[in-house]
Amino acid sequence: MIKIEIQDLHYTYPGGVEALRGISLTIKPGEQVAMVGQNGSGKTTLVKHLNGLLQPTSGSVLIGGWDTKKAAVAKLAARVGYVFQNPDEQLFSSTVGMEVAFGPHNLGYGDEKVSALVKDALALTELSDKTATNPYDLSATWRKMVALASIISMDTEIVIFDEPTTGQDALSVARIANIIAELRKRGKTVITITHDIDFCAENFERVIALSQGQVLLDGTANEVLGQENILAQTYVDPPQLTRLGKRLRLKETVRNQEEFLAALKKK
Amino acid sequence: MAIVNLQNVTYKYPLTHTPVLSNINLEVKEGEFVAVIGPNGAGKSTLCYTLAGFVPHFFKGELEGKVEVAGVDLKSTPLNEWVRNVGLAFQNPFNQISGAKYTVFEEIAFGLENQGVPRDEMNRRVDQALTMTGIRDLADRSPYSLSGGQQQRVALTSILVMQPKILVLDEPTSQMDPIGTREVFGVIRQMAERGMTVIMAEHKVEWIAEFADRVVALKDGKILLQGVPADVLTSHLLAENGFGTSRYTSAAREALKFNLWPKHLHLPTTLQEAVDGFNLTSAPSPKERGE
Ligand SMILES: Nc1ncnc2c1ncn2[C@@H]1O[C@H](COP(=O)(O)OP(=O)(O)OP(=O)(O)O)[C@@H](O)[C@H]1O
Ligand SMILES: Nc1ncnc2c1ncn2[C@@H]1O[C@H](COP(=O)(O)OP(=O)(O)O)[C@@H](O)[C@H]1O
Ligand SMILES: [Mg+2]
Ligand SMILES: [Mg+2]
Numbered sequence: 001m002i003k004i005e006i007q008d009l010h011y012t013y014p015g016g017v018e019a020l021r022g023i024s025l026t027i028k029p030g031e032q033v034a035m036v037g038q039n040g041s042g043k044t045t046l047v048k049h050l051n052g053l054l055q056p057t058s059g060s061v062l063i064g065g066w067d068t069k070k071a072a073v074a075k076l077a078a079r080v081g082y083v084f085q086n087p088d089e090q091l092f093s094s095t096v097g098m099e100v101a102f103g104p105h106n107l108g109y110g111d112e113k114v115s116a117l118v119k120d121a122l123a124l125t126e127l128s129d130k131t132a133t134n135p136y137d138l139s140a141t142w143r144k145m146v147a148l149a150s151i152i153s154m155d156t157e158i159v160i161f162d163e164p165t166t167g168q169d170a171l172s173v174a175r176i177a178n179i180i181a182e183l184r185k186r187g188k189t190v191i192t193i194t195h196d197i198d199f200c201a202e203n204f205e206r207v208i209a210l211s212q213g214q215v216l217l218d219g220t221a222n223e224v225l226g227q228e229n230i231l232a233q234t235y236v237d238p239p240q241l242t243r244l245g246k247r248l249r250l251k252e253t254v255r256n257q258e259e260f261l262a263a264l265k266k267k
Numbered sequence: 268m269a270i271v272n273l274q275n276v277t278y279k280y281p282l283t284h285t286p287v288l289s290n291i292n293l294e295v296k297e298g299e300f301v302a303v304i305g306p307n308g309a310g311k312s313t314l315c316y317t318l319a320g321f322v323p324h325f326f327k328g329e330l331e332g333k334v335e336v337a338g339v340d341l342k343s344t345p346l347n348e349w350v351r352n353v354g355l356a357f358q359n360p361f362n363q364i365s366g367a368k369y370t371v372f373e374e375i376a377f378g379l380e381n382q383g384v385p386r387d388e389m390n391r392r393v394d395q396a397l398t399m400t401g402i403r404d405l406a407d408r409s410p411y412s413l414s415g416g417q418q419q420r421v422a423l424t425s426i427l428v429m430q431p432k433i434l435v436l437d438e439p440t441s442q443m444d445p446i447g448t449r450e451v452f453g454v455i456r457q458m459a460e461r462g463m464t465v466i467m468a469e470h471k472v473e474w475i476a477e478f479a480d481r482v483v484a485l486k487d488g489k490i491l492l493q494g495v496p497a498d499v500l501t502s503h504l505l506a507e508n509g510f511g512t513s514r515y516t517s518a519a520r521e522a523l524k525f526n527l528w529p530k531h532l533h534l535p536t537t538l539q540e541a542v543d544g545f546n547l548t549s550a551p552s553p554k555e556r557g558e
Contacts, residue, residue, distance in 0.1 A: 015412055017412070195445055198514055244541050244545070267549045
């Protein structure tokens with residue numbers, strides 16, 4: 001059971017951009033968290049600190065008690081999996097099967113365990129029929145699925161998805177929602193960055209909104225996503241049905257179709 | 268007179284066996300804003316490439332039928348002439364960045380510089396374009412050290428600044444924040460009002476409903492349906508074919524079953540339509556209002 005503790009984290013890129021300006025957060029084991037916020041607000045920079053891809057300029061990040069400044073990146077990799085915003089930064093193997101097997105192999109798992117993990121990850125992402133395909137012969141949307149599979153196969157307790165639904169159609173967004181639900185069942189901690197606020201509202205209990213390198217809001221989805229004026233500071237709109245509910249003067253904040261219709265019936 | 272005219276267009280990439288576009292007929296008027304929707308693999312990007320001349324000039328393959336833009340025929344026109352009329356923003360913004368420039372400002376000025384636009388005019392146009400897409404504060408940054416959404420804005424800006432007659436956008440807001448997305452749709456609407464013709468592949472139906480003149484629904488390389496957003500986006504054909512709909516449309520469709528959406532009304536596609544419709548069925552009774 002691995003907890004994430006971030007204390008007063010600051011990060012300045014080598015060129016001088018101050019991307020994170022004092023972030024403190026705790027994420028409990030098994031939590032499902034969505035992260036939202038304006039372009040450039042620091043979401044990607046923040047999550048890259050969780051697996052040691054970036055090191056704090058000041059402050060600290062503890063992953064199950066391990067300080068990322070001291071822990072070896074290879075050891076962190078067994079705890080935290082990160083799916084890049086752009087899959088092309090992540091994929092390098094010549095077949096989907098090899099790509100998805102790379103991570104667990106690298107963690108030192110035996111052949112049998114690796115093949116079981118690969119099989120599971122491919123099934124979850126619906127890639128089982130594409131194991132022999134070169135990822136670069138797939139469309140960008142399927143490449144994104146390969147990127148997901150190659151992290152899921154590492155079976156880490158913490159999984160981070162950086163904008164998984166970008167450019168995906170309705171079917172594929174539903175597939176990603178299923179993957180997240182399955183990881184929740186397995187007790188994984190899932191952190192997902194997204195601009196798709198409806199997707200966020202429908203699949204996450206906790207939402208963190210970043211703005212200019214700081215935490216603007218952090219709470220349950222209904223608490224955070226109902227705050228239209230504060231969210232606007234970081235260029236985020238509430239979900240469609242939340243906005244509609246407000247305009248119809250429904251008593252409570254609603255965030256999905258079920259809640260919306262229930263509130264409408266009561267009115 | 269249509270400025271974009273596709274007649275019986277069928278296309279196969281060199282290594283594909285089945286057509287990726289089949290028998291596409293599409294006419295777009297000057298100043299029209301057309302959105303192209305469709306599931307992954309439907310052929311949206313390929314249609315964008317065709318309008319931009321990359322199909323067939325770069326991708327090769329077999330192109331049948333007629334593609335005419337601004338009265339010019341695609342097959343008999345080389346790419347370097349074709350691109351004077353048409354600007355394309357790629358689905359992956361990274362493909363767009365030239366690699367030749369050190370700052371965002373220079374990157375956006377690059378195309379104008381190549382055209383020999385005088386420096387004063389160039390600076391003015393770049394400045395204006397940076398303002399439109401909300402990235403003036405990035406002007407001096409390196410185009411490589413940007414967040415995904417910032418990079419996408421740079422890519423879009425570098426096309427807008429060229430003021431092409433026909434603007435082709437392949438999911439231009441996929442990585443943009445929600446309010447930024449709405450603003451970019453607004454900017455593109457304005458460009459269309461001023462006479463630019465816009466064809467945009469997109470998934471974000473809420474903003475298509477709000478801003479586009481027409482929607483073309485593509486599936487398996489064929490046009491399944493086209494028309495004004497209010498009709499196309501509420502068609503049951505879309506729901507049956509794996510297209511996404513706005514939450515307003517799906518909530519109203521469900522609400523119909525409980526008499527919570529007025530039967531005589533069209534399903535809503537925008538927030539305002541949803542507010543108006545639901546107010547008819549759920550407005551507080553006189554008693555509730557305390558009368
Ligand atoms: N490699 C880099 N070098 C310098 N600055 C960078 C680099 N990557 C990002 N930045 C800057 O750091 C800030 C935060 O960027 P980050 O990528 O974390 O944003 P984000 O919230 O993920 O945005 P988006 O929604 O667009 O993906 C931005 O100002 C960005 O321009
Ligand atoms: N360069 C290419 N070579 C061969 N096939 C391609 C190429 N680009 C796309 N395709 C195929 O063409 C079809 C349509 O793809 P695309 O135009 O990218 O669809 P969309 O943009 O709607 O997702 C898909 O089956 C895809 O795999
Ligand atoms: Mg990012
Ligand atoms: Mg595409």
